[in-house]
Amino acid sequence: MALHRLERPLTVLDPLLVVILGPTASGKTALSLALAEKYHGEIVNCDSVAMYREFEIGTAKPTAAERLRAPHHLFDFVGPSSYITAGEYARIARGVLQEIRARGNLPIVVGGTGLYLRALLDGLFRGPQRSEELRDRLRLRNDSKPAGHLHRILCRLDPAAAAQIHANDTPKLIRAIEVCLASRNQMTKLWKRGSESLTGFRILRLGLNPERKLLYDRINYRAENMFASGLVEETRQLLRNYGDVAAPLKSLGYKQAVQFIRGEIDLPAAIQSAQQAHRNYAKRQMTWFRREQDVEWLTGFGDNPELQEKAIERMPAMNTRP
């Protein structure tokens, strides 16, 4: 039925890969479970913070009950005081996809982290990995210099990159400089060499696009609920065990919980601030996903049965198994 959409009609059909993307709280988990149950699916996480162990309440990971409904991968595989990067994730996730394919099951990538999704599907450019020492040096020097210092360095090393990165965007400037220094080449030149995109799958991208107002209502409810469910306690525990260096501690909800624990804000303020942060994040996710190519957009929430029906209608027929 969907044969006309194939780009390589003469080769054997590649197996299908379903990708579910959308802003937080749009119901990605619910939709992924519905599809997994219908098509022998296995779920592959693509939410950067959900990869961390012991970050539970603030990450809205699938519950234990939900995880019984289908195999889940790439949750909880990074230690709380360790960190994962987009490139590393892509490597690991590709391995997982191969395994699922070998089992003859349908891989369903679920997540809201745009960069990680791109790394997985399209690949990153082939550049050096991050270098902690180099970054520390850059940051240190930058602190003692007037504003725009890093940008000026990049202008000398890679003018094309400097033109694309705003002078205030320190993290991106540091990465660009790091790439130039470590590779002894310009980052923009390395970009031109392209990247290794994922092959061997036909990809169906399903995008969840609920109405903004309704989404914000859900986000507000969910963020507040995280506090009611013990987010502060969890955060306290993490701080006690790992200190404040654990990467996800500065992410949505955890950041506010930390501020509350330190007495910088009171509880209502922490909740409000967390809600706000979640809303802003959802907005940024939409900005990212909107320009993603080949997305089958579905209006509504992923837990809506009617929307799930529509999602099923988009599934290519030949992949359906009894």
Next chain:
RNA sequence: GCACAGGUGGGUGAGUGGUUAAAGCCGGCAGACUGUAAAUCUGCUCCUCCUAGCGGGGUACGAAGGUUCGAAUCCUUCCCUGUGCA
């Protein structure tokens, strides 16, 4: 009832006679994003009318009056809010 403090744009909060349609921050909207991305960064928007745009007009700082060439800024009265004393 008396005494202070205060009422500014969606919120907060500057501004105390003219370059103020009104800083900054927040929010809202839009955008960027190539290895810590739930991060980081950018733009627009703060009333209304005309113009494709440049731009131009009107109305605005609790209300009504007044002073002044000119007021959100000074004066009077009124309304409202917070605090202190009763």
